[in-house]
Amino acid sequence: MKTTVNLRSVGAVCAIAILLLASGCKRHGKTSFSPFSPSTPDYTLDLQPLVSAKTMPTLHWPDFSDYQPMVQKFYDDRKYDLAWTKDGKPTPQAIAFVQAIQNVAAKGLNPEDYDASLWTGRPQQLSEKNPAALAQFDVAMTISVMRLISDLHIGRVNPQHFNFEIDSASKKYDLPQFLTDKAIGAADVPQLLASVEPDSEVYRQTEQALVHYMDLAKQQQQANADPLPMVANPVSQGGSYPAAQELWQRLQLEGDAGDDDAPKTYNKALSDAVKTYQSRHGITDDGRLTPQTVKSLNVPLADRVTQLQDSLERWRWLPDPYLNARLMVNLPEFVLRGYNEEHTLDFTMKVVVGKVKGDHETPVFTHMMKYLIFRPYWNVPVDIAKKELVPHMEANKDYLASKNYEVTNNKGVVLPNYTVHQVEHAMVLVREKPGPGNSLGLVKFMFPNQYDIYLHSTPETYLFNRTRRDFSHGCVRVQKPDGLAVWVLQGQQDWDLDKVQEAMNTGPDNHQVNLKKQLPIVIFYLTAIPAEDGKTHFFDDIYGYDAALQAVLTKGMPYPKAPEPVIPKTKPGDTA
Template identity: 30%
Template sequence: MKPLSFFLALCLAFAACKQSSSNGHKMAKIARDTAISDTNSFSTLFFDSTSLETWLAGRSMPDTAKALFRNFYNQRNYQYAWFDSTGIAEQAGHFWNLQQNYLAYSGDSSIFNPYLQRWADSVNSYGPKAIPDSARLLVEWGLTGQFFRYANKAYMGDRRLNARDLEWFIPRKRVDLLSMLDTLVRVKGKDIDRYEPVNKQYGLLREQLKRYYEIERQGAWDPLVAKKKKLVTGDTGMVILQVKKRLALTGDLPLADSSNLFTPELEAAVKHFQFRYGLKEDGVIGGATLREMSTPIRQRIHQILVNMERIRWVPAEPSGNFLLVNIPEFRLHVIENGKQAFSMNVVVGTSQNNTVIFTGKLKYVVFSPYWNVPPGILKKEILPAIRRNPNYLERHDMEWFGNGQVRQRPGPKNSLGLVKFLFPNNYNIYLHDTPSKSLFNESKRAFSHGCIRVEEPLKLAEWILSGENSWTTDNIIAAMYAGKERFVNVKKDIPVFIGYFTAWVDQQGNLNFRDDLYGHDKKMAAKMFRSATP
């Protein structure tokens, strides 16, 4: 066997640099824990700290990378992490399987380590004592460095992707690699999924990804071609048989059916498919439904991988109460103590007026609000309308105020409706009511200038102000219709997440897909895959 390659050393340095820079400061030194000895440790195997220093001295890596190694072994008093008296330890196998699963489902071979792979093959063939004492230290350090590389890639996000370039303004999360590795060793790799520092949605998508890989392995599918524009219950034809096979593979059709008749069972399956794709649930195959059914399976695999990458950027498990708007889904989710309390339809920005992806904190509920017309809308829409019709402002219940600004007075004509919900941000985006209720009946609801219109503003206001005795339902309704603007401070700590997920698994276990409304998937896929066709 050859010693660790220079390439591996560079990769270890890269991982360590990222760990240091992600925390925004030089890595603090962890003192050596001399209380650990062969009488109270899981292993009686220790090595001399000078041997690690000698090895590190021969590696071309920055000081931050070397500090990552020192800190891990200092807190172990230089006890082996991956070996015990029986040979290679249990947790090493669990970690290797975890990494192999990542390589398999992600298609990312950048962290593949041929040196360690040869030793892993030897252990699989000859057992835990296959690694001789002469190679034990190099494999020990190699596995530690490999874990840092793996965790940095799998849990901290693809560093080739600049979140700001991709218009994602939610800060990337930070992952404590040392703590994670210490946990893996301490529990000997058992139930490691419970310790993965990712949102649980990541694991749910990963399982669906495996399913779609299996569908692809079976031959995937070709585009569906129907002789009629719409296929309904009672129709027959080969395309109906193809649809049945497809919906059986995706789990929409519970029982396989080899007939070419459009049955009531197939109609129910089509409705389930339409629900998962955010389409009109009419049970009819045609138009958008047929197009979605014909989407290549490789494209769906890329879509899942893109969204798994996004999920690595968000908190593992947001605690407490919060609001989540998923732009491609056109839905607002109200989360209470980690579980969904309710959700509602929303209207988001058009493809020309994107709703920005970011996070904020709810601060005010504003009843009977004024609408201060943004400068862009004033210049492009309001001023030209005034030139065409001098009575435009009065007809729309608007008025001049301040230094050449225009606002719309509170009332039923107000574009913000009867209430708005403010979480101060640099993008001038907030949640609000709307007088244009009919838009909520549309399946694709991208009509706004960037702000988010909510379908049930009263229900949302009741939830936000619940627990405050002065804000009963009657008082909230009275304030909404008062015709006088009133700001109410939100006393609770309620974060607001504006996200962009085109693939996710819902509470019922259904894999959902949505259109790439703003082209964000396309940008990410171009960076993640060499031959992506989103």
């Protein structure tokens, strides 16, 4: 019998065999059949070990374990096709990202976090005949770009690491998808980077201030001037200060003094310039040259640069609903700002914040204001009752009644009889009755949170005359509570000033008024801020939050991404 051979079938079998051999025996530089790049070399074997590792020795910060799953997904999705080179040379986008990295200090970031000094030499090592170098370049670029995009968008450190209640993680990008869709083919890399930053005018003004102060710090360093001599006692206008000319030159550097020649005495012009400087630095602005003023003037401008960098970091933490919040308290400034719906400033108001000493620091967090309470009770926290009330009760059994306090059980029923032992061991609760002498004043503004922190009025109005105002147990006392209540309740029934003041002075006790539209509020911490007068203002790091941030950043990458466990408040009572 004669056998007939089907040549078409033989050809098909041979083609399948060739495909199987090609897919099963990949080698460096050989042609692959990737759907991404049908006729380009296959770098899978060069990329995979780099991508699967959690460290890369050629990086400035070799440990990229926090980004490794995203780097892996990026290359998995693109079938291990190179992203940042073509024909053995960097793509225009890679070159643009390197240029952006070189200039990233102007955005308050550390260029070395993204290998700034290492990128110059890397392209010189590239060649189509050196697949290992191409793979190294590609992965290093991917890691650097991911780090840069993330840091500009949500900041370097998770704010919850510091027990701040700010959910920056909620606005994270899908970085592999972001790089694929927007970065590797970007037509305008600077515009792309600007788009990932906070869309806030104050943030952009802070970036501008940073660039200005970086230049001033460079000028100061080049001048290498001696620190101004300290004063033992304040120097007033007409007084004597031997370094008057040097003081004038220092004030000229930041624009607090004019272009006139330096005076030889502490005259009116010098006193006015000092007053301008004081108003920008949270110092009593009386124009007298005090020890505090000289100490502030001697702070290197490089330190002011760091303060602006810290401010930019915190702006990046804010979720979108709070980026342009209607209400913002800046703790080290002791100021509350209110904005309209177009985020134009409506008012500023002095506030009193938590004491530096005694573990009463006001925390940083975001929340929604939901309601007001007129003529509130103050439910005294157990630790305050134990520390501040019990000693007086031991000396005077009628102390609580004489100070307008009453004692209740856990259901709010007033108890006519109680003991010091019961108060000390939280077997009963103490509360201060409503009225003008109540520690919370006559109204409190509620945004329920784990810290039990809120805004409220106060009978201790004299504290608003102080320049430094950290006197509370943690809550924020407001200077003009009636005006704030009218502003918060605007457009809601007929809550004008007369009605608000009536509710505060003669209305029912513990009267709750819910807001029809909740207001986003940010309790924030900026020791450097471009203010409404067009000048940059600086404040003391009263709580050490800047120092804590710098301590983390100094250690280098990877920065803390996962939050530290937060210990919620468990004891009853209201912070005051």
